[in-house]
Amino acid sequence: MKYSRLVSTGRALPRQLVTNEELARTHGLDTSDQWIVERTGIRTRYRAAPDENATTLGEQAARQALETGGWAAEDLDLIIMGTTSSELMFPNSAVLLQAKLGIPGVPAFSVEAVCSGFLYALSVADQFIRSGQAARVLVVGAETFSRFVDPRDRSTSILFGDGAGAVLLEAADEPGIMVTRLHADGRYAELLYFPSGPGRNFRSMQNDYLIMQGSRVFKIAVQKLGDVLEETLRAANVTKEQIDWLVPHQANLRIIEALAHRLELPMNRVVVTVDQHANTSSASVPLALDIAIRDGRIQRGDLLMLEAFGGGFTWGAALIRY
């Protein structure tokens, strides 16, 4: 039996850091640092400049993961990218990243599941490794979600930031990734969506912005994520007490706290980066993972629970022995 082992991680953030005060002042928003911190936990976020996008940020994160893992790009036999902000409509950013890494012929594709994109991509990579179709896989979550929000809308513009995270997976005799669980429910599409695309109002796309019913998203996220955490534990035959670290999707500190409570996990066993990065969509989980591995909190042998929730809705979790 083959499993996927997590070899190394990497991350990248745009150059520009924006505080709550700066965001409110620049766009004349009727909000305050206090409101944003109390309701979301967010203090700062990074915003991509015109020359920064999912491909460039993904490349930086990927190169850091390769260097840390001691791999050359030529060692890879598959690239999967979780992104909903591909630099172009096509080719997708995974293919553009493959070209930047200089490895023609290596299969590359992206998985578009909004904020669950990295969890979906990780799960697909795991299936490729388990089936013997790939042995050394780069999985990237990279987004420039700040470009989807109306900078004058206080209810959405404060929430999102840009960034990328990457992991390398390799085939191993022991897990590694123990269990992944994915879900979607398209009946909720109207609670969080972008109102144009190639199939609808394509030409108006540059004037459109993300639409969200925040408080409904909040409640459903807490419920669905709580359920998938328990489902994942059951599938792996693992108890809550055995989890060393929760590495959650970084959308709102209050959602993260509710899930930690459901797992009966103290907050000092939860990786929180939403204060620094805001919601970076599919980059948020690999960014948080990389930070906690590099600062030494997450150690080899630790049991990690990853989870994410996004528009669609899509959601999922992964239990990993690091």
Ligand code: COA
């Ligand atoms: N500053 C000040 N007031 C704000 C504000 C801001 N940045 N954003 C919204 N408000 C106001 C609203 O206009 C509303 O005012 P009203 O009562 O006069 O209509 C009031 O705050 C309460 O709005 P509500 O949406 O109920 O607040 P909330 O406590 O639910 O917090 C969110 C709003 C968006 C922070 C919260 O719902 C949330 O985080 N939801 C999840 C969003 C998410 O994670 N999306 C991505 C999923 S991947």
